[in-house]
Amino acid sequence: MRYTFADVMAAQANRFGDKPYLVWDIGQDAPRSLSFAGFHRAAGVVATFLHRLGVQQGDHVVAAVSNSPEMVVLYGAVTYLGAVVVPVNPGLAPEEMRYVIDHAEAKVVVADPVVLRALRQRGGLPRMAYWIPAVDDTEVVVEAGAEAEILRDAEAGAGPAGGCPHESPEGAGLTNAIRTVIERNELDDDLPPGADPETTAMILYTSGTTGRPKGAMLSHQGVLRTGQAICDFLGSTPEERILNLLPMTHCFSICVEILHALLSGGTLYLRSGRFAPRAVLGEIARHRITFICGVPSIFMVLNEALDRREFDVSSLRVGLVGGAPVPVETVREFEGKTGIIIVEGYGQTELSPLASLQPPHPDKRRLGSCGVPIPGTEVRIVDRAGHDVPVGETGELLVRGFNVMKGYWKQPEETAAAIEPDGWLHTGDVFRQDADGYLYMVDRLKDVIIYGGYNIYPKEVESVLYQHPAVEEAYVVGASDPLKGEVPVAFVRLDSGSDAKAVQPELEALCRQHLADYKRPRRYLFVDDFPRTPSGKVLRRELRERA
Structure with a gap:
């Protein structure tokens, strides 16, 4: 291909x-x-x-x-x-x-x-x-x-x-x-x-980990072959009716919604405005939607809406969840209420954006797994020295194949750190793989906070907090959240003459000025000092436990 x-x-x-590819104004009497x-x-x-x-x-x-x-x-x-x-x-x-x-x-x-x-x-x-x-x-x-x-x-x-x-x-x-x-x-x-x-x-x-965004360059072949792999795994046909639930500027939407419909010959139904679970369920019923995808929080709020009211979602065939680890309980609950299969995948922007996917068959799917590598890709799980680990043991996931980005735009050093000379991409995520090739995400090597599928890098937020003259030290970590997966929490040490009650509104104003809404800390915890290693490094894992 x-x-x-x-x-x-x-x-x-x-x-x-003349078969419809895009349908919009789907809440109106006469969609276009x-x-x-x-x-x-x-x-x-x-x-x-x-x-x-x-x-x-x-x-x-x-x-x-x-x-x-x-x-x-x-x-x-x-x-x-x-x-x-x-x-x-x-x-x-x-x-x-x-x-x-x-x-x-x-x-x-x-x-x-x-x-x-x-x-x-x-x-x-x-x-x-x-x-x-x-x-x-x-x-x-x-x-x-x-x-x-x-x-x-x-x-x-x-x-x-x-x-x-x-x-x-x-x-x-x-x-x-x-x-x-x-x-x-x-x-x-x-x-x-x-x-x-x-x-x-x-x-x-x-x-990026420095707080500045990095531009991942994706090729025509990489994105299109990933989109085709999604169609093949899911068994999509021209009868597929896909409901757009994701922001179209996100790589997840590009492949799993826009290209999924284009390559399968299906139809993409476009939503506008804020996500409203009851409206979404009504649109699924009205337009006989067969496929939805989203981050875990989308399926959580749909579960809650289905508890409060009955909707005819019998047209649904399969759903896909990604962007963050999903609780097994969420998948089971949605499947029990709808009768469909939810499959989980793993990827990141640098992977166009998918590396693995579960087959949508009860006898092949393994709950809690991110599935198997998509065709045309290879994976390795390595220790810190770069050696392959035995089956079942944990290490960093490396990926090689058509889906790996070409590099970061105008950032050759960052590119060299991410991609080995022989093409292996360092994902920065800890995985294990079972004897049948199924992948399981264990943890993240990086300090990234995943908020509803969006990545938040602490240093980017911390650099804004440091603009306040009263801030001596600031560290941002992710706190567990049942809806979004994680939310950012800021730990702040002020100078001795400052009052936390007076400073917090000013920090909130700074973040509103410089950061997108999802990146802004949801809580501020003011401390006198931070837990540290003998060498003086702050122990973020202890902050996460306290958050």
């Missing part, structure tokens, strides 16, 4: 034609849809739009867009050109967003209008070629070259400011651009021929 996103879109358009053929054309339309702005193969396009058909089309359009899409959570704090945009060297940013406004209000917009709102809005950015600023009255045909050589369609919002190009039948015939399967398709930023 050696093909690109452009190859897949064309093949599925030819195979499935886009067929496989329509999706292929829409991707070509937006690719034409971007190409006219000067986007070429290898250029980086940041996509800070909420769950929407525009986001799915944008993935298709950027990869259609052989450019690189950089998905970014639109809920990041402006400071975090600005770092990713600058570090990625984005040529174009497509973002929710609220993101553009927030950046403008908090220090201005980073310099780049073009800013484009994901949906039509009264304020859009289409500036090139000079200091970017928001242009108004786009519907009146305002073009790029500052003498930009590129022209943009009227109403430079992405939705209006699609409409304009379609109405004028202006698909370019001279679009680039497409990328090689081994080239980078997307860069996904994952927090």
